[in-house]
Amino acid sequence: YYFQKFKGIQDSIFGQEIQNRISFLNIRFETAKKEAENIRLKSELDLKRITQRRLILLLSIISLLFMSLGIAFYFFRKYQNQKQTIMEQEALLLKERLEHSQKEIASKALRLASQNEMRIKMIETTKEVYQHLDETGKESLKAMVRNLKKNIDQGAWQEFETRFEQVHEAFFVQLN
DSSP: OOHHHHHHHHHHHHHHHHHHEEEHHHHHHHHHHHHHHHHHHOOOOOHHHHHHHHHHHHHHHHHHHHHHHHHHHHHHHHHHHHHHHHHHHHHHHHHHHHHHHHHHHHHHHHHHHHHHHHHHHHHHHHHHHHTSSOOHHHHHHHHHHHHHHHOOOTTTTHHHHHHHHHHHHHHHHOOO
Protein backbone atom coordinates (compact mmCIF):
# COMPACT_ATOMS: atom_id res chain seq x y z
CA TYR A 1 0.00 0.00 0.00
CA TYR A 2 2.75 2.47 0.88
CA PHE A 3 4.59 1.43 -2.12
CA GLN A 4 1.62 2.16 -4.29
CA LYS A 5 1.10 5.49 -2.62
CA PHE A 6 4.79 6.15 -3.02
CA LYS A 7 4.52 5.22 -6.63
CA GLY A 8 1.44 7.46 -7.08
CA ILE A 9 3.14 10.38 -5.39
CA GLN A 10 6.33 9.72 -7.26
CA ASP A 11 4.42 9.55 -10.53
CA SER A 12 2.54 12.74 -9.72
CA ILE A 13 5.77 14.52 -8.66
CA PHE A 14 7.74 13.18 -11.55
CA GLY A 15 4.79 13.73 -13.89
CA GLN A 16 4.52 17.30 -12.64
CA GLU A 17 8.27 17.75 -12.93
CA ILE A 18 8.31 16.19 -16.37
CA GLN A 19 5.43 18.37 -17.41
CA ASN A 20 7.25 21.39 -16.00
CA ARG A 21 10.37 20.34 -17.86
CA ILE A 22 8.45 19.71 -21.06
CA SER A 23 6.75 23.04 -20.65
CA PHE A 24 10.12 24.69 -19.96
CA LEU A 25 11.64 22.97 -22.97
CA ASN A 26 8.65 23.98 -25.06
CA ILE A 27 9.07 27.59 -23.93
CA ARG A 28 12.81 27.42 -24.68
CA PHE A 29 12.08 25.85 -28.06
CA GLU A 30 9.47 28.49 -28.89
CA THR A 31 11.84 31.25 -27.67
CA ALA A 32 14.68 29.85 -29.77
CA LYS A 33 12.30 29.54 -32.69
CA LYS A 34 11.16 33.17 -32.24
CA GLU A 35 14.78 34.33 -31.85
CA ALA A 36 15.73 32.46 -35.04
CA GLU A 37 12.74 34.07 -36.79
CA ASN A 38 13.82 37.50 -35.45
CA ILE A 39 17.38 36.91 -36.69
CA ARG A 40 16.06 35.82 -40.09
CA LEU A 41 13.78 38.88 -40.32
CA LYS A 42 16.62 41.12 -39.17
CA SER A 43 18.88 39.61 -41.85
CA GLU A 44 16.20 40.16 -44.48
CA LEU A 45 15.76 43.74 -43.31
CA ASP A 46 19.52 44.33 -43.40
CA LEU A 47 19.65 42.79 -46.87
CA LYS A 48 16.82 45.09 -48.02
CA ARG A 49 18.62 48.11 -46.58
CA ILE A 50 21.88 47.10 -48.28
CA THR A 51 20.01 46.53 -51.57
CA GLN A 52 18.32 49.94 -51.25
CA ARG A 53 21.66 51.62 -50.51
CA ARG A 54 23.24 49.92 -53.51
CA LEU A 55 20.32 50.95 -55.69
CA ILE A 56 20.54 54.55 -54.46
CA LEU A 57 24.30 54.52 -55.03
CA LEU A 58 23.84 53.07 -58.52
CA LEU A 59 21.18 55.65 -59.39
CA SER A 60 23.42 58.42 -58.04
CA ILE A 61 26.34 57.22 -60.15
CA ILE A 62 24.13 56.98 -63.25
CA SER A 63 22.75 60.48 -62.58
CA LEU A 64 26.26 61.87 -62.18
CA LEU A 65 27.32 60.12 -65.36
CA PHE A 66 24.43 61.63 -67.32
CA MET A 67 25.06 65.06 -65.84
CA SER A 68 28.75 64.75 -66.73
CA LEU A 69 27.87 63.69 -70.27
CA GLY A 70 25.42 66.59 -70.54
CA ILE A 71 28.03 69.07 -69.34
CA ALA A 72 30.65 67.58 -71.65
CA PHE A 73 28.23 67.77 -74.58
CA TYR A 74 27.40 71.40 -73.71
CA PHE A 75 31.05 72.41 -73.62
CA PHE A 76 31.79 70.43 -76.78
CA ARG A 77 28.99 72.26 -78.64
CA LYS A 78 30.19 75.57 -77.23
CA TYR A 79 33.73 74.75 -78.39
CA GLN A 80 32.44 73.78 -81.85
CA ASN A 81 30.45 77.02 -82.12
CA GLN A 82 33.45 79.09 -81.05
CA LYS A 83 35.66 77.21 -83.50
CA GLN A 84 33.10 77.77 -86.27
CA THR A 85 32.89 81.49 -85.41
CA ILE A 86 36.68 81.81 -85.39
CA MET A 87 36.90 80.01 -88.74
CA GLU A 88 34.25 82.30 -90.22
CA GLN A 89 36.07 85.38 -88.91
CA GLU A 90 39.38 84.10 -90.27
CA ALA A 91 37.75 83.36 -93.63
CA LEU A 92 36.29 86.87 -93.71
CA LEU A 93 39.66 88.37 -92.77
CA LEU A 94 41.42 86.33 -95.45
CA LYS A 95 38.80 87.35 -97.99
CA GLU A 96 39.30 91.01 -97.09
CA ARG A 97 43.08 90.62 -97.35
CA LEU A 98 42.70 88.89 -100.72
CA GLU A 99 40.44 91.67 -102.00
CA HIS A 100 42.88 94.29 -100.74
CA SER A 101 45.79 92.48 -102.39
CA GLN A 102 43.87 92.13 -105.65
CA LYS A 103 42.99 95.83 -105.62
CA GLU A 104 46.60 96.67 -104.91
CA ILE A 105 47.77 94.44 -107.78
CA ALA A 106 45.14 95.97 -110.09
CA SER A 107 46.35 99.43 -109.08
CA LYS A 108 49.95 98.48 -109.77
CA ALA A 109 48.96 96.95 -113.12
CA LEU A 110 47.13 100.18 -114.00
CA ARG A 111 50.17 102.22 -113.01
CA LEU A 112 52.41 99.95 -115.12
CA ALA A 113 50.05 100.25 -118.10
CA SER A 114 49.93 104.03 -117.79
CA GLN A 115 53.74 104.13 -117.53
CA ASN A 116 53.92 102.03 -120.69
CA GLU A 117 51.58 104.47 -122.42
CA MET A 118 53.75 107.35 -121.25
CA ARG A 119 56.84 105.56 -122.64
CA ILE A 120 55.10 104.99 -125.97
CA LYS A 121 54.16 108.69 -126.13
CA MET A 122 57.73 109.61 -125.27
CA ILE A 123 58.97 107.40 -128.11
CA GLU A 124 56.56 109.09 -130.52
CA THR A 125 57.67 112.50 -129.27
CA THR A 126 61.32 111.54 -129.67
CA LYS A 127 60.60 110.51 -133.29
CA GLU A 128 59.39 114.05 -133.94
CA VAL A 129 62.45 115.52 -132.20
CA TYR A 130 64.71 113.05 -134.03
CA GLN A 131 64.35 114.90 -137.31
CA HIS A 132 65.68 118.12 -135.80
CA LEU A 133 68.86 116.71 -134.17
CA ASP A 134 72.43 116.24 -135.33
CA GLU A 135 74.16 112.81 -135.52
CA THR A 136 75.33 112.61 -131.86
CA GLY A 137 71.92 113.72 -130.67
CA LYS A 138 70.30 111.15 -132.96
CA GLU A 139 72.50 108.38 -131.52
CA SER A 140 71.66 109.45 -127.96
CA LEU A 141 67.99 109.59 -128.83
CA LYS A 142 68.12 106.12 -130.47
CA ALA A 143 69.74 104.70 -127.30
CA MET A 144 67.03 106.32 -125.20
CA VAL A 145 64.29 104.94 -127.48
CA ARG A 146 65.81 101.43 -127.32
CA ASN A 147 65.89 101.67 -123.54
CA LEU A 148 62.26 102.82 -123.45
CA LYS A 149 61.20 100.00 -125.80
CA LYS A 150 62.92 97.44 -123.58
CA ASN A 151 60.95 98.68 -120.59
CA ILE A 152 57.59 98.54 -122.35
CA ASP A 153 55.62 95.54 -121.13
CA GLN A 154 53.42 94.38 -124.00
CA GLY A 155 51.05 92.47 -121.68
CA ALA A 156 50.51 95.31 -119.19
CA TRP A 157 46.97 96.11 -120.35
CA GLN A 158 46.11 92.43 -120.50
CA GLU A 159 47.47 92.02 -116.94
CA PHE A 160 45.45 95.03 -115.81
CA GLU A 161 42.24 93.65 -117.36
CA THR A 162 42.79 90.27 -115.70
CA ARG A 163 43.42 91.80 -112.27
CA PHE A 164 40.59 94.30 -112.65
CA GLU A 165 38.22 91.44 -113.57
CA GLN A 166 39.31 89.54 -110.44
CA VAL A 167 38.57 92.53 -108.23
CA HIS A 168 35.37 93.68 -109.99
CA GLU A 169 33.70 90.54 -111.25
CA ALA A 170 31.81 90.76 -114.55
CA PHE A 171 32.59 94.49 -114.91
CA PHE A 172 33.51 94.26 -118.60
CA VAL A 173 30.51 92.02 -119.35
CA GLN A 174 28.15 94.54 -117.77
CA LEU A 175 29.99 97.39 -119.48
CA ASN A 176 29.58 95.72 -122.90
